[in-house]
Amino acid sequence: MHNTSKDILVSVVVPCRNEAKYIEICINSIISNKLSDQIEVLIADGESNDGSKEIITELAKTNSNIRLINNPQRLTPFGLNIGIENARGKYIMIASSHSAFQQDYIPTLLKELQELDADGIGGIMETKILNSNKTSEAIRIVLTHPFGVGNSYFRIGIKQPLKVDTVPFGLYKKSFFDDVGLYNTKLIRNHDIELSKRALALGKKIFLTPSTSCTYYARETFSKLAKNNFKNGFWNFKTIYITKKLSSISLRHFVPFLFIMSLIIPIILGLIWSKFFILLSCLSLLLYTIFILFTALKIDKNKTSFFKIICAFAVLHFSYGSGSVIGMFSFINLFKK
Structure with a gap:
């Protein structure tokens, strides 16, 4: 019927x-x-x-x-x-x-x-x-x-x-x-x-x-996870540009971006001024590594492994964050036009 x-x-x-x-x-x-x-x-x-x-x-x-x-x-x-x-x-x-x-x-x-x-x-x-x-x-x-x-x-x-x-x-x-x-x-x-x-x-x-x-049902390979989250991160700045509103997305969407920038900016400053700044980038990466290791240790690994969990966190954060960084440059270019 x-x-x-x-x-x-x-x-x-x-x-x-x-x-x-x-x-x-x-x-x-x-x-x-x-x-x-x-x-x-x-x-x-x-x-x-x-x-x-x-x-x-x-x-x-x-x-x-x-x-x-x-x-x-x-x-x-x-x-x-x-x-x-x-x-x-x-x-x-x-x-x-x-x-x-x-x-x-x-x-x-x-x-x-x-x-x-x-x-x-x-x-x-x-x-x-x-x-x-x-x-x-x-x-x-x-x-x-x-x-x-x-x-x-x-x-x-x-x-x-x-x-x-x-x-x-x-x-x-x-x-x-x-x-x-x-x-x-x-x-x-x-x-x-x-x-x-x-x-x-x-x-x-x-x-x-x-x-x-x-x-x-999530993506089941690291490559598909990275591809999907890179696109998600890429669209953050573009969303702000299109809507003309910073409030169009939430603050949590920018956390991976800030992490990636904490690695990139000190390296750039180190190359321009003092190598001391590169140590700040290394410190940021070290703190992230320590945190991810302790987090992975606490997780039930019955169906997976310690190494796979570390990789999954890293792929998720780095792909999303790098997507946001690339999206930022795209965002800047849009403003120049």
């Missing part, structure tokens, strides 16, 4: 491009939610060529509430906006092709959205991997550790509902997007937190709840 717009309570928007490895897991978890007959799944596909569209089409044959929408621009913020514009539900939830959800995820968010009088709400994000090995397990660990992700509460967990600056896969009243607007399509990265910051500036309330959780 094909549900009418009156039957749809929640529209789940999933941007997708070449995610054949993950998209079926994501969709099945959504339609397995307890309100499945009142949920539609809108997959905004960015012209995938890896079989993703075929997988989605097959799933849609058995469930009319799965809808495949073309995203000719291919990029995530465009896909999100296309999904939101086509949504028929009273509420809109944002998902990722790499995400999966507990059966009570959507019902719990709906309930607590009302109880907390929130405009948006999301659950704790559990980081997992599909293929377990020492490298992927180390990556999973550092992406849930405060030394790896700072005060990202949705990653490290909370004990009671908390007002936050952003949630990963949140549920929102449809009117939220009428008031705040859609995702900024100029932002290939950071479009999610920029939207949240825009909402907070308008007095909207976004909550994180520990009552339910979702799953995010």
Whole structure:
């Protein structure tokens, strides 16, 4: 039976491009939610060529509430906006092709959205991997550790509902997007937190709840982790330039940048003036190494190794930080134009 717009309570928007490895897991978890007959799944596909569209089409044959929408621009913020514009539900939830959800995820968010009088709400994000090995397990660990992700509460967990600056896969009243607007399509990265910051500036309330959780499937190799986080770091300064607001992102996004600069600036000063400055760079690296060693010693290494955890932390921090440094120079060049 094909549900009418009156039957749809929640529209789940999933941007997708070449995610054949993950998209079926994501969709099945959504339609397995307890309100499945009142949920539609809108997959905004960015012209995938890896079989993703075929997988989605097959799933849609058995469930009319799965809808495949073309995203000719291919990029995530465009896909999100296309999904939101086509949504028929009273509420809109944002998902990722790499995400999966507990059966009570959507019902719990709906309930607590009302109880907390929130405009948006999301659950704790559990980081997992599909293929377990020492490298992927180390990556999973550092992406849930405060030394790896700072005060990202949705990653490290909370004990009671908390007002936050952003949630990963949140549920929102449809009117939220009428008031705040859609995702900024100029932002290939950071479009999610920029939207949240825009909402907070308008007095909207976004909550994180520990009552339910979702799953995010992380990259499983150091090279993929580095590539993804380099891009994330690169877009920090560009986000500020595009939005003209320093508040578009959070302070925690600049910590790896400051660390990398603590290595680079003393070396430059040492080459220009005194070699003494190079010692400051060495000191910064030494303190980082000591801290990372002690942190790794305290972590349960049952499925991975001490060496792999050290590598995962280093790859995460150096790739993100160096991406921010390169992004800074790009930012400076944009101002010169």
